[in-house]
Each structure stands twice: as structure tokens, then as C-alpha cells.
Amino acid sequence: MGAVLGLCSAAQCALCCTGTAASCCCSACPSCKNSTSSRFMYAFMLLVGTVLGAIALSPGLQDTLKKLPFCINSTSTISSKALSFSGNLQVDCEYALGYMAVYRLCFGLACFFMLMALIMLGVKSSRDPRSHIQNEFWGLKFLICFGAAIGAIFIPDGSFGPAMMWVGLIGGLAFILVQLVIIVDFAHSIAENWIENAENNKGYFYALVGVTLVSYALSVVGISLLYIYFTQVRYKFCFVLLKIFFHVTSHSQSSGCGL
Numbered sequence: 245m246g247a248v249l250g251l252c253s254a255a256q257c258a259l260c261c262t263g264t265a266a267s268c269c270c271s272a273c274p275s276c277k278n279s280t281s282s283r284f285m286y287a288f289m290l291l292v293g294t295v296l297g298a299i300a301l302s303p304g305l306q307d308t309l310k311k312l313p314f315c316i317n318s319t320s321t322i323s324s325k326a327l328s329f330s331g332n333l334q335v336d337c338e339y340a341l342g343y344m345a346v347y348r349l350c351f352g353l354a355c356f357f358m359l360m361a362l363i364m365l366g367v368k369s370s371r372d373p374r375s376h377i378q379n380e381f382w383g384l385k386f387l388i389c390f391g392a393a394i395g396a397i398f399i400p401d402g403s404f405g406p407a408m409m410w411v412g413l414i415g416g417l418a419f420i421l422v423q424l425v426i427i428v429d430f431a432h433s434i435a436e437n438w439i440e441n442a443e444n445n446k447g448y449f450y451a452l453v454g455v456t457l458v459s460y461a462l463s464v465v466g467i468s469l470l471y472i473y474f475t476q477v478r479y480k481f482c483f484v485l486l487k488i489f490f491h492v493t494s495h496s497q498s499s500g501c502g503l
Contacts (some may be wrong), residue, residue: 282379289389293353300345344401347408352393356385 360378367374435452442449 285382289386290353293349293393297346297349300341300349301343344405345397347405347412348396348399349393350412351399351408352391352396353389355392355396356389359388 364374364378367378369375370379438448438452442452
């Protein structure tokens with residue numbers, strides 16, 4: 245009896261110590277309740293989804309999954325023993341491979357962010373009670389997000405693949421266009437700021453010259469790689485030439501038609 249009571253006391257002491265340690269560690273971390281930290285957390289969520297999508301497209305993943313005992317057509321030596329304990333429960337690990345896995349993962353992420361957009365519809369400031377949903381409950385958000393991604397795995401193939409392909413094409417095009425506008429606006433604002441400060445501070449002048457030279461070097465390298473890897477077919481070569489021509493003439497009125 246004494247041993248049992250002593251064991252319970254030791255367990256309570258260990259639970260108290262571990263809980264205190266976790267509380268101290270969490271209190272040392274910065275709070276994620278403000279809007280700036282929330283942006284980093286949402287960006288981290290998208291980064292995790294991107295990494296998982298890249299892993300799903302990796303060429304050696306299929307051979308690795310075949311070694312897992314709970315996958316169909318597994319080559320593991322402990323597969324039969326695992327099946328005897330799991331009641332012949334196996335899953336088709338092919339759903340975690342290829343572009344269809346990326347479609348399902350992105351579908352789960354899109355559903356989560358669409359849900360958040362509907363919940364936050366009409367919120368103007370952090371004083372709104374719904375702003376707590378935006379800036380807090382991160383553990384629950386991650387569970388919902390990846391739960392939706394896992395649930396998307398069980399969607400039958402059917403027309404899901406072609407539908408997601410068109411959604412990806414249209415959404416990807418819109419995303420690229422928006423990002424191009426933001427990047428160009430950011431570059432113009434930074435250049436104007438550095439040019440104004442370069443009159444009084446030589447450091448800004450040297451930084452502007454250095455960034456300009458690096459940008460031109462990256463452009464030359466990028467164009468060279470386009471010619472090397474994407475000009476095996478003639479029409480691709482023409483696309484590269486037209487892109488360079490239109491870009492130059494749009495910035496130099498005397499170099500061409502001034503498009």
C-alpha cells in the first residue's frame with residue numbers, strides 16, 4: 245500500500261515539475277496575440293504545407309513508403325506481424341505521392357483559409373471580438389488545417405484531379421500577377437528612398453550600385469539558363485526573345501516600338 249501511495253506521489257511530483265517546465269518555456273516565448281505575429285504564424289503554416297508538398301513530389305518517397313508495414317504492397321519484414329495486431333488494417337500509401345497528394349494537401353489548406361476568411365468577414369480592427377480567432381487558438385488552428393488536409397486524402401479521385409488542376413492554374417496565375425505587382429511596387433519605393441538618401445549618405449549610394457549590379461548579374465544568369473534549358477523547341481526560343489524585347493522597349497522609348 246505504501247509503495248502504491250509513493251508511486252502516486254512520485255507521479256504527481258513529476259507531472260507538476262514537467263508542467264512547470266513547460267509553462268516556463270512557453271512564457272519565455274514571444275506572444276502571438278498581435279497581428280504581426282499572426283502573420284508570421286500563418287506564413288509558417290503555408291511554409292509547412294509547401295514543404296510537405298515538395299516531399300510528396302520527391303522521387304525517392306515511394307521506395308521509402310514501401311518499407312512501412314502498414315502500407316499496401318509493403319516490403320517490410322514485419323508487415324505480417326503488424327497486420328496480425330492491427331486486424332489486417334492497411335492503407336494505400338500511393339495517396340501520399342505525386343501531384344494528386346499535393347492537390348489534396350492544397351485543398352485542405354484552401355478550405356481552412358476560406359473558413360477563416362468567412363469568419364473574419366467584416367472585421368475592421370483588433371477591438372472586434374472575432375479578432376481573437378484571428379490572433380489566437382494556434383494549436384486548434386493547426387489541428388483543423390492538417391485535419392482538413394488528411395480528410396482530403398479520402399476524397400475519391402473521379403473528377404477531383406482535373407478540377408483541382410484548373411483551380412491551380414487560375415489561382416496560380418492570379419497569385420503570380422498579384423505578387424509581381426507587389427514586388428515591382430516594393431522595388432520602386434525602395435529605389436526612390438535610397439536615391440533620396442544617397443545625396444546625403446554615400447552608404448546608400450554604394451548599396452544602390454551594388455544591388456543594381458547584382459540584379460543585372462542575376463538577370464543575365466536567368467536569361468542564360470532560359471536559353472540553355474528551355475529552348476529545345478523553337479517556339480520557346482521565340483517566347484524568350486519576345487519577353488526580353490517587350491521588357492526593354494517598355495523602359496526605353498527609343499529602343500523600339502515603346503510598348
